[in-house]
Amino acid sequence: xxxxxxxxxxxxxxxxxxxxxxxxxxxxxxxxxxxxxxxxxxxxxxxxxxxxxxxxxxxxxxxxxxxxxxxxxxxxxxxxxxxxxxxxxxxxxxxxxxxxxxxxxxxxxxxxxxxxxxxxxxxxxxxxxxxxxxxxxxxxxxxxxxxxxxxxxxxxxxxxxxxxxxxxxxxxxxxxxxxxxxxxxxxxxxxxxxxxxxxxxxxxxxx
Amino acid sequence: xxxxxxxxxxxxxxxxxxxxxxxxxxxxxxxxxxxxxxxxxxxxxxxxxxxxxxxxxxxxxxxxxxxxxxxxxxxxxxxxxxxxxxxxxxxxxxxxxxxxxxxxxxxxxxxxxxxxxxxxxxxxxxxxxxxxxxxxxxxxxxxxxxxxxxxxxxxxxxxxxxxxxxxxxxxxxxxxxxxxxxxxxxxxxxxxxxxxxxxxxxxxxxxxxxxxxxxxxxxxxxxxxxxxxxxxxxxxxxxxxxxxxxxxxxxxxxxxxxxxxxxxxxxxx
Numbered sequence: 001x002x003x004x005x006x007x008x009x010x011x012x013x014x015x016x017x018x019x020x021x022x023x024x025x026x027x028x029x030x031x032x033x034x035x036x037x038x039x040x041x042x043x044x045x046x047x048x049x050x051x052x053x054x055x056x057x058x059x060x061x062x063x064x065x066x067x068x069x070x071x072x073x074x075x076x077x078x079x080x081x082x083x084x085x086x087x088x089x090x091x092x093x094x095x096x097x098x099x100x101x102x103x104x105x106x107x108x109x110x111x112x113x114x115x116x117x118x119x120x121x122x123x124x125x126x127x128x129x130x131x132x133x134x135x136x137x138x139x140x141x142x143x144x145x146x147x148x149x150x151x152x153x154x155x156x157x158x159x160x161x162x163x164x165x166x167x168x169x170x171x172x173x174x175x176x177x178x179x180x181x182x183x184x185x186x187x188x189x190x191x192x193x194x195x196x197x198x199x200x201x202x203x204x205x206x207x
Numbered sequence: 208x209x210x211x212x213x214x215x216x217x218x219x220x221x222x223x224x225x226x227x228x229x230x231x232x233x234x235x236x237x238x239x240x241x242x243x244x245x246x247x248x249x250x251x252x253x254x255x256x257x258x259x260x261x262x263x264x265x266x267x268x269x270x271x272x273x274x275x276x277x278x279x280x281x282x283x284x285x286x287x288x289x290x291x292x293x294x295x296x297x298x299x300x301x302x303x304x305x306x307x308x309x310x311x312x313x314x315x316x317x318x319x320x321x322x323x324x325x326x327x328x329x330x331x332x333x334x335x336x337x338x339x340x341x342x343x344x345x346x347x348x349x350x351x352x353x354x355x356x357x358x359x360x361x362x363x364x365x366x367x368x369x370x371x372x373x374x375x376x377x378x379x380x381x382x383x384x385x386x387x388x389x390x391x392x393x394x395x396x397x398x399x400x401x402x403x404x405x406x407x408x409x410x411x412x413x414x415x416x417x418x419x420x421x422x423x424x425x426x427x428x429x430x431x432x433x434x435x436x437x438x439x440x441x442x443x444x445x446x447x448x449x450x451x452x453x454x455x456x457x458x459x460x461x462x463x464x465x466x467x468x469x470x471x472x473x474x475x476x
Contacts (some may be wrong), residue, residue, distance in 0.1 A: 016392060025420025027244065043374060044461055045370060045373065045463055045464075046376060046463065047459070047461070047463065060473070063462075064373075064461040064462040064463070065373075065376045065377060065378050065462055066376070068373065068374055068376045068398075068462075069375075072375070073374045074374070075367065075370070075371065077365035077367060078371060079365075079366075079368035079369070079370060079372070079405055080367075080371070081365070081368040081369075081371070081372060088371075092412065097407070129371075132375070133374075136375075136376070182253070182255035198451075
């Protein structure tokens with residue numbers, strides 16, 4: 001159970017909501033309404049006031065790196081810090097059947113690990129980052145436009161993987177402009193108002 | 208060998224070369240003759256003042272006078288560090304990392320030289336301590352400026368990569384290890400290349416000065432070698448300190464990247 005309490009993201013009024021295990025919360029709102037900021041704040045990547053609990057433990061109770069191993073933020077544009085993707089994967093999973101399987105699930109192979117980052121397509125990079133983010137089995141997955149750069153077939157593969165994560169009891173927060181995707185996956189929706197509007201309309205999220 | 212004292216007339220003759228450069232500026236309409244004159248006058252004034260102050264400090268030989276002169280050097284370093292940085296840290300920490308770090312590293316290296324190597328008596332003897340301190344600070348400052356520029360610009364440019372690592376559960380030192388290593392390497396480059404080409408391409412200013420002032424070239428060289436080692440030590444210390452402090456300032460205790468602690472980039476030009 002992920003519980004967000006009085007989270008302040010100016011100029012939005014404070015947010016309070018809960019998402020249970022196996023549930024997907026769609027975070028909706030116009031561009032610039034703060035979807036990315038909300039996901040980043042939950043992962044503790046930006047300073048802001050408010051409480052976030054995972055299974056009763058507030059994030060301040062543990063070191064931030066430990067929190068982010070449980071609550072994983074996947075940026076819309078994934079970051080790379082080596083010439084090929086290989087170096088950004090944990091050494092322990094490299095060249096294992098498990099990694100090969102995970103890559104195959106999103107339509108990639110181990111061969112993609114050794115291509116220059118620059119020579120991979122945006123969609124390939126996004127799928128590689130998706131696999132990388134889920135390898136250590138975080139409990140909460142914060143997805144920021146996970147299918148934005150993907151063609152229909154690849155997007156379907158990612159959707160299938162998100163569904164699998166939900167079956168496994170993970171909590172998913174999904175910020176996407178793909179209305180179909182969010183409709184098919186989400187159990188609840190959180191609508192962030194446009195910056196000028198008064199309050200966020202909480203649409204059926206159990207408080 | 209004897210020491211040839213320069214008279215004001217000698218200096219005036221040397222200044223003819225400056226006039227020549229000014230003439231070139233006029234001939235090619237570079238428009239530099241004015242700033243050339245101003246810079247030259249400024250240099251004479253600064254060096255003149257420093258020479259007289261140094262003479263007074265040397266003659267008094269007191270710890271207080273030496274300390275005051277060192278304090279002036281600290282202020283000048285801090286000012287210089289501020290004006291050199293492309294993006295500096297907001298608030299007073301900026302002075303700490305840019306000014307105090309090179310000064311501290313320079314001071315440690317100079318005291319080490321004065322006490323353990325030269326064995327000057329008293330240990331603060333300004334004739335040894337102050338010139339060495341100046342050289343140490345100057346070089347450490349160059350290294351620190353490079354480190355800070357490398358790390359702050361890399362943090363801004365590679366924000367996505369650093370935050371991706373943080374999001375995957377890396378600590379701030381893990382997320383910054385590549386950037387830090389690159390920064391330290393850049394900061395140590397000048398002293399490395401200086402040691403490699405010294406004597407071949409350039410005769411260091413200190414050595415030239417000593418030889419002109421009548422010292423035996425072998426003796427002057429020994430001093431120069433010591434100075435280079437000291438510079439390497441002071442620069443290394445300053446570079447590491449500045450790099451670590453920069454990483455700590457660019458992140459917070461919750462291991463977040465805090466680019467908001469940097470001033471906006473200076474507009475080009």
